[in-house]
Amino acid sequence: MQLTTLSINNDSVVNCPRMIYNLSMTNGSNLRFHKPARATLKDVANLAGVSEISVSRVMRDAPNISASLREKVMTAANALSYTPNRLAGALKSQTSNQVAVVLPSMSNIVFSSVLDGIESVLSKHGLHAVLGVSEYDSQRELEVVRELLAWSPMGIILTGLHQDPAVAGMIGQLDIPVVQIMDIDGSPIGSAVGISQNEAASAAADYLYAKGYRNIGYVGAWREKPDRSRARRLTFEKRLAALGSPLIGSYISDDRSSASVGSSATAKLIEMHPELDCIFYANDDLALGGLFYAMRSGIDVPTELGVMGFNGIDIGKATPLLLSGVETPRYEMGQEAARLLLSSKFEGPQVKDLSFKIIDGETT
Amino acid sequence: MQLTTLSINNDSVVNCPRMIYNLSMTNGSNLRFHKPARATLKDVANLAGVSEISVSRVMRDAPNISASLREKVMTAANALSYTPNRLAGALKSQTSNQVAVVLPSMSNIVFSSVLDGIESVLSKHGLHAVLGVSEYDSQRELEVVRELLAWSPMGIILTGLHQDPAVAGMIGQLDIPVVQIMDIDGSPIGSAVGISQNEAASAAADYLYAKGYRNIGYVGAWREKPDRSRARRLTFEKRLAALGSPLIGSYISDDRSSASVGSSATAKLIEMHPELDCIFYANDDLALGGLFYAMRSGIDVPTELGVMGFNGIDIGKATPLLLSGVETPRYEMGQEAARLLLSSKFEGPQVKDLSFKIIDGETT
DNA sequence: AATCATCTTGGTAACGTTGTCATGCAATTG
DNA sequence: CAATTGCATGACAACGTTACCAAGATGATT
Numbered sequence: 001m002q003l004t005t006l007s008i009n010n011d012s013v014v015n016c017p018r019m020i021y022n023l024s025m026t027n028g029s030n031l032r033f034h035k036p037a038r039a040t041l042k043d044v045a046n047l048a049g050v051s052e053i054s055v056s057r058v059m060r061d062a063p064n065i066s067a068s069l070r071e072k073v074m075t076a077a078n079a080l081s082y083t084p085n086r087l088a089g090a091l092k093s094q095t096s097n098q099v100a101v102v103l104p105s106m107s108n109i110v111f112s113s114v115l116d117g118i119e120s121v122l123s124k125h126g127l128h129a130v131l132g133v134s135e136y137d138s139q140r141e142l143e144v145v146r147e148l149l150a151w152s153p154m155g156i157i158l159t160g161l162h163q164d165p166a167v168a169g170m171i172g173q174l175d176i177p178v179v180q181i182m183d184i185d186g187s188p189i190g191s192a193v194g195i196s197q198n199e200a201a202s203a204a205a206d207y208l209y210a211k212g213y214r215n216i217g218y219v220g221a222w223r224e225k226p227d228r229s230r231a232r233r234l235t236f237e238k239r240l241a242a243l244g245s246p247l248i249g250s251y252i253s254d255d256r257s258s259a260s261v262g263s264s265a266t267a268k269l270i271e272m273h274p275e276l277d278c279i280f281y282a283n284d285d286l287a288l289g290g291l292f293y294a295m296r297s298g299i300d301v302p303t304e305l306g307v308m309g310f311n312g313i314d315i316g317k318a319t320p321l322l323l324s325g326v327e328t329p330r331y332e333m334g335q336e337a338a339r340l341l342l343s344s345k346f347e348g349p350q351v352k353d354l355s356f357k358i359i360d361g362e363t364t
Numbered sequence: 365m366q367l368t369t370l371s372i373n374n375d376s377v378v379n380c381p382r383m384i385y386n387l388s389m390t391n392g393s394n395l396r397f398h399k400p401a402r403a404t405l406k407d408v409a410n411l412a413g414v415s416e417i418s419v420s421r422v423m424r425d426a427p428n429i430s431a432s433l434r435e436k437v438m439t440a441a442n443a444l445s446y447t448p449n450r451l452a453g454a455l456k457s458q459t460s461n462q463v464a465v466v467l468p469s470m471s472n473i474v475f476s477s478v479l480d481g482i483e484s485v486l487s488k489h490g491l492h493a494v495l496g497v498s499e500y501d502s503q504r505e506l507e508v509v510r511e512l513l514a515w516s517p518m519g520i521i522l523t524g525l526h527q528d529p530a531v532a533g534m535i536g537q538l539d540i541p542v543v544q545i546m547d548i549d550g551s552p553i554g555s556a557v558g559i560s561q562n563e564a565a566s567a568a569a570d571y572l573y574a575k576g577y578r579n580i581g582y583v584g585a586w587r588e589k590p591d592r593s594r595a596r597r598l599t600f601e602k603r604l605a606a607l608g609s610p611l612i613g614s615y616i617s618d619d620r621s622s623a624s625v626g627s628s629a630t631a632k633l634i635e636m637h638p639e640l641d642c643i644f645y646a647n648d649d650l651a652l653g654g655l656f657y658a659m660r661s662g663i664d665v666p667t668e669l670g671v672m673g674f675n676g677i678d679i680g681k682a683t684p685l686l687l688s689g690v691e692t693p694r695y696e697m698g699q700e701a702a703r704l705l706l707s708s709k710f711e712g713p714q715v716k717d718l719s720f721k722i723i724d725g726e727t728t
Numbered sequence: 729a730a731t732c733a734t735c736t737t738g739g740t741a742a743c744g745t746t747g748t749c750a751t752g753c754a755a756t757t758g
Numbered sequence: 759c760a761a762t763t764g765c766a767t768g769a770c771a772a773c774g775t776t777a778c779c780a781a782g783a784t785g786a787t788t
Contacts, residue, residue: 038537040744051768056746064765083534086514087455088744092773096451098494098515106483107695112476119470119497128511130462131493133483148492150450151462170447173402259682288679295684315652315679318623320659331471404774415738420776428735452774456743 039080048076059084090152099341100148100156102132102141104226108257109313110283110330111159114181117334118157125342127154136225138164149174155341161186162227177344179337183228184351191340193333193352200326200356201232204280204308205239207358213278213306216240218250219265219290220282221257229282232310236280249273257282262289267297270305278306278364284313287323291363295320307363316361324361329354403444412440423448454516463705464512464520466496466505468590472621473677474647474694475523478545481698482521489706491518500589502528513538519705525550526591541708543701547592548717555704557697557716564690564720565596568644568672569603571722577642577670580604582614583629583654584646585621593646596674600644613637621646626653631661634669642670642728648677651687655727659684671727680725688725693718 045052050072058065058073076082090096099122103111119129132148134141142164148156149170155177158167161184168189171178178190185198208216218237224230237247251269255261262285270276281287287309294301301307301321309316312327332354340350409416414436422429422437440446454460463486467475483493496512498505506528512520513534519541522531525548532553535542542554549562572580582601588594601611615633617625626649634640645651651673658665665671665685673680676691696718704714 042744052744053746053769054767056744057767060746064767066766069766081534081537083510083514083537085455085516085744087451087460087516088773089746090773091449091451091455091775092744092746094746094773106476106480109473109476112470112473112479115476115495116470116497119495123497123508126511128515129495131479131483131495133480133487144487146447147490150447152449152451169445173445173447259679263682285679289682292682292684315623315649318627318653318656320656406774416774417739417776418737420774421737424776428737430736433737449774452743453776454743455745456774456776458743458776 038085039077039082040085041082043080044073044076044082047080048072094152096152096154097127098130098151098153099127099338100132100145100151100153101129102134102144102148102156102158104134104136104141104159106131106133109285110311110328113330114334114337117331117336118338119334120331121335121338121342127338134159136222138162142166146170155179155344157181157337157341158189160226160228161188161192163189177341177349179340179344181333181337182226184353185231188349188351190349191344191351193336193340193354195328195354195356197228197232198235200310200328201235202239203356203358204310204326205236205243207360208278208280208306208308208364209240209243209245211278211306211364213364214245215248215273215275215277216245216306217248217269217273217276217279218281219262219269219279219286220250220252221255221261221265221286223254224252224282225256233282248276257285259285259289259292262286263293263296264289266290266293270299276305278308280308280310281325282310284309284311284316284323284325287325287363288316288319291319291321291323302362302364312357312359316359321363322361323359324364325359327357327359329356402449403441403446404449405446407444408437408440408446411444412436458516460516460518461491462494462515462517463491463702464496464509464515464517465493466498466508466512466520466522468498468500468505468523470495470497472647473649474675474692477694478698478701481695481700482702483698484695485699485702485706491702498523500586502526506530510534519543519708521545521701521705522553524590524592525552525556527553541705541713543704543708545697545701546590548715549595552713552715554713555708555715557700557704557718559692559697559718559720561592561596562599564674564692565599566603567720567722568674568690569600569607571724572642572644572670572672572728573604573607573609575642575670575728577728578609579612579637579639579641580609580670581612581633581637581640581643582645583626583633583643583650584614584616585619585625585629585650587618588616588646589620597646612640621649623649623653623656626650627657627660628653630654630657634663640669642672644672644674645689646674648673648675648680648687648689651689651727652680652683655683655685655687666726666728676721676723680723685727686725687723688728689723691721691723693720 041052041055044055055073058070105111122129130148132144134144145167158180160182161180180188180192182194183197184192184194185196218233240247249272251265253261253265279290287307291307294305299305309323309325312325316323336352405416405419408419419437422434469475486493494512496508498508509531522544524546525544544552544556546558547561548556548558549560582597604611615629617629619625643654651671655671658669663669673687673689676689680687700716
């Protein structure tokens, strides 16, 4: 008699341990073939003939354990394939090895790089990232933080410096280290690591001005959802004005960033301002879209149109023309955030400026 | 007389050894002003004048709660800005709202898309992803799984079908739902969602053959770290051979995938096999690199060289030539994995084939 | 009027660990 | 040699919540 009907997978007849339990459960209502229930400290202690606390100590590599005891415990633990229950441990000891990470979005390559960096450091120290995505919504962020803090993480990493004030309060109650990433132009709750978005914007303006562009435009996307991108644009505008070459115009798409959006936005902006000779884009995806649009349309880059991106993603380094832009250390930002979290117990809150770089490419 | 309670954790009038303790501490020398410690059920219950269990029920939205009780509890909870301790809750109830997610890498856009999809569904149900990265190493994957399972997640999502056998065993002990993503050509532990990598490879071979290419090469990277990419190549080769147009040659880089690697690999492969008229790439990053290389070198695409990618990332849709390739539903894969996890309690393990699509672009 | 089901609340005992003592024993010391 | 130290182990009571059972209150049913 066949139990499963829905599987497309014919060979699922083999190798399906759970089915066996299902069979035996139908046997009798209270007669339960104990599925190999997760072993506990007590089980290991009983088998090894020692006390529970000793097992606990061996598992935690506590000091002052005799070789013989360790031996006994380890064999028993292996025999039962014991895995400690972190829930209980964390509850009692009030410390866990989880780190809450709140990012505004996972679809942006920037944040996956950051997360990659975070994970690379955390995993080396036996820690885990618990992920929360705020969707650029401050209310949602608050909820996410509350939910993540309910797990008593040993620290928390937030994106940006502008959270709802309640966030700081909630973190304060737990008294765990906080690191805010991306931006350092402001006053952080605890530590902060990132670049000065303002300086980057000014530097970009200076760079384009020095390159001789005088009719500069700007393209953004997704209604400038991260506040810091708007702040960056405003600084860019201000600096251009100060240089005596004010921004000609800008176009902010409603859609989220992508190369396609970059193409269409570029088309629209050029149509609105035919005198444009250069565009600064909110990120590299948009800039690539702009570059590709120019290539398709026979607009010569960089003479007819300068293209400048932001972030310095890998693809921009392989395009026929090396993409100019601001290079931001995204992976390193993640790494440094994790490191700061780990060290902040001893060193207290810090602000770390990972500087950006101007890529003087072939598109400007 | 006022006790000046700095700690809200003081017990009520009844039976409170702790209060005495606190009292004796107040006249001790080391009187410490703690910051407001995290409120517990007991604190809320005392303030509201109800039992702890009632508070618990209100917080969990249990049925059969009178409006007046809910009212009392909620005001008390807000006053203390109470947040339930999930650690304790999960320990007692043996269920948590965390989902373990094990991915081979975070630097690959494929997996960040998948994770995005997973998160989008999980967050709608109040669940959280706890992340583990295996770095394509099966031993490391085993460790990561063990570590994540120690938190008693309510489910686990794994990448690929080829884990160390011990993984299935460990999951079996907890008896939680498993979903394996990406590949469906094999026998999953529980549910699986993805595409048939073999069919995709065959379809790509058919497509290129139909387009008239007869001297086809292959470019991969990172020593084909995900097993499935190797399997895919082998199927691709086999199919080409069956069509009577065997693979001319292939180049597998040691470095991880990137457009730059795609460019240099393309150069090398063409040098080795000047008769090549088409290259199938292991992913779109590599393919874009190939396309850009051709554009830089004046090689006409698609007549002199056909370029076919794998995945269908957004940038390939904005390039001057629409990138041909196999489009895989990465985001949907993540979503579906999460959905399967949620439903598998009721519906049991399933295998879901999210079909791929051939993008008949301008580069072939 | 007695019985029974239903709704609402509370009391108690876990869940599986670890912190804090306490204890026994060997090694050191003046 | 008594006194002191250090090491190795154990007993017990938490950590903050929820499962389980009990019980009073209310209303419906016979």
